Amino acid sequence: MFGVRRFLFTSLAALMLAALAVAAGYAQDKVESLPVTLDGAVTDIISRLSEQDKKTLREMPKKDLIKFHFGWGRGIRNNYGLWGGRNEALLKSACGGRPCHPDDASMVIMEGVWETLNK
Numbered sequence: 001m002f003g004v005r006r007f008l009f010t011s012l013a014a015l016m017l018a019a020l021a022v023a024a025g026y027a028q029d030k031v032e033s034l035p036v037t038l039d040g041a042v043t044d045i046i047s048r049l050s051e052q053d054k055k056t057l058r059e060m061p062k063k064d065l066i067k068f069h070f071g072w073g074r075g076i077r078n079n080y081g082l083w084g085g086r087n088e089a090l091l092k093s094a095c096g097g098r099p100c101h102p103d104d105a106s107m108v109i110m111e112g113v114w115e116t117l118n119k
Contacts, residue, residue, distance in 0.1 A: 036089035042112040065110045076106040
């Protein structure tokens with residue numbers, strides 16, 4: 001049991017660090033260079049993930065992605081311009097053509113990353 005808990009804790013910590021790395025990468029980017037489609041955001045995020053982070057995501061159940069709402073999800077919301085109307089196009093793309101809450105859009109993006117890695 002300890003082994004499973006340790007693995008999960010280590011995996012979550014690794015993904016949190018990856019989220020911070022992705023966030024730091026976007027701190028310097030201009031709004032104009034941000035992805036404006038769901039596919040674009042998913043592709044961009046995957047390109048920035050380490051092989052270990054990709055492996056961790058492949059091995060976890062999709063339903064567990066909610067655990068990353070306050071770490072990885074916040075990084076997506078802040079750094080892809082989902083707050084404050086900075087990237088309305090991505091908000092609409094993530095939510096099927098209609099505007100939605102940034103929390104919902106970041107979850108759709110995380111699920112898109114998971115689904116792409118698990119194809």
